Amino acid sequence: MASSADAAAAVALLRRPETIRERCHALLALAEADRLPHFALRPERLDAAADYVVDTIRTRHPDLAIPYHARWRHFAAGGRDRWGGLAAGLRGREPAEIARMRVELCVVSVLLDAGAGAAWSYTEPATGAVLGRSEGLAIASFDAFRAGLFSGDPVRRPLRADADGLARLDAAALGRAFQAGPGNPLEGLEGRAALMRNLGAALRARPDLFGAGPPRIGGLYDRLLGQAGAGGLPARAILAAVLDGFGPIWPGRLVLGGIGLGDVWRHSLAAPGGPAAGLVPFHKLSQWLAYSLVEVFEDAGVPVSGLDDLTGLPEYRNGGLLLDLGVLSLRDPPLAAAPLPVGHEAVVEWRALTVALLDRLAGRVRARLGRPDMPLARILEGGTWAAGRRIAAELRPGGGPPLRVVSDGTVF
Structure with missing residues (x-):
């Protein structure tokens, strides 16, 4: 059994945005090797997806003055x-x-x-x-x-x-x-x-x-x-405060050392040899909240630094974009017809691939727009999230997502 110190260290690790990114990209590397159980990756479709996102951005924001997501x-x-x-x-x-x-x-x-x-x-x-x-x-x-x-x-x-x-x-x-x-x-x-x-x-x-x-x-x-310095307030400090202060509110989730982990889920291939093995953190709502609070501080005259330390958001618009444009495909297509619990390994895999592929998409989108410094928070708002909604409306009456995930009101 892990000591309380080990458990506290694992919880801290799972709250770091670097850990989110690292574990999601590790699963993407397995997808590139065709070793994931639930999804197949078609990386050649990423360029078409980037074109679709850029078209969405230019239609909605022709001046490229995109607000944060x-x-x-x-x-x-x-x-x-x-x-x-x-x-x-x-x-x-x-x-x-x-x-x-x-x-x-x-x-x-x-x-x-x-x-x-x-x-x-x-x-x-x-x-x-x-x-x-x-x-x-x-x-x-x-x-x-x-x-x-x-x-x-x-x-x-x-x-x-x-x-x-x-x-x-x-x-x-x-x-x-x-x-x-x-x-x-x-x-x-x-x-x-x-x-x-x-x-x-x-x-x-x-x-x-x-x-x-x-x-x-x-x-x-x-x-x-009180944490803002000469360079402003780090975005990661906002996320850390959100996870620290609101971490205990999440119901019915994994617990480590008596501490609820929040939006953290199991995948059999995640970090098999590392601390907190088998766990993939996302903190989707917490990160979106952090992005939203950035605007409050900047409007109050407090600059926020390191915005791209946070990750893309693993929710059904961004993830749906990747499925609907063929970047990802289910190995077992009947899964798309059944409501899946959010902890189902296929959902965890989908969300992890979404985080990692958003990084890949963002690079292509920046290059096409000629804006190498555009923050991911603006690409999410102007492009991927809106493009996910757009393609869903084109493909399905009502614009629902391509996978049905059972919501308990606290994840997506």
Whole structure:
């Protein structure tokens, strides 16, 4: 049995973005040797995939002024700047307090973003717009935040997310806010509500990160601000704080030395001789949250460095792009017809190959655009994620993914 020190070292290793990248690229090397059990790789299709992504970028962003792949894009669904409208009413408030509010809105919204399912939608009360998937989840969470759903004092201080407000949130209240019901089913509703309650408990457990009286998510802004140096705030510091502070919230996952690992899964061929053998970390939601928080700090005048230390995101749009364009193919095609649990080795393999192949795609996209320094966070937003949605809509009614992954409301 591993010592507690060994377990702590393994957990730290699995939280490093370098480990995500290394283990995913190691599985890609096995794919190149045709040694993976579930997927075959056709590397000659990468150039066509890069062309498709570049075409998507030039169509959506002809000036190449691409924002980060962040939650803030969804808050502007339909061309309506909802955060800008809310912020206009906050003039005169302390800038640091506005930044704390943005951190809180961003965290709860990202953590509630796991796949909604094709049958769910949200009708925005202010406009009557009907929105599904990520956009619908974003606007539903935005409206819920504005209404004080996550605040312990929703009447006097609605625009906050604190331990008191999160601890009392149940599935019924969240379902009402998200308009979920028998005719509008939201996948993973119970899991989402439990995640919010777990988040409240995590805030209470870490006053060093979130403050006290009551602890609030926005305390993370102040903690990270103290880590900014002359070169700004490292992106990896944002991810480390997210994984450290929110690590305990993930339910029903692998545990090492009493510490929950979060978005870490088993693959029989992963790191067979290394520490934490057989484990592949992804931290998809945490990395997307880190990308989203970058914008908060930069808008507050704090530059963020080392953005490409973080990885591409292993979710069904990026991964679906690779399947739909033939870069990857299933060895057992009937798997595409069955709902797969997120821990199924085929899903783990698909996600790992997605992370590694996004690095390969990004190099080709940068070369085609003549922008060698374009951050991966912009390539994800302008290109791969949007291209994955585009090709899915071209190939399947409703634009669903090529593989069906069972969501518990906490992964995708």
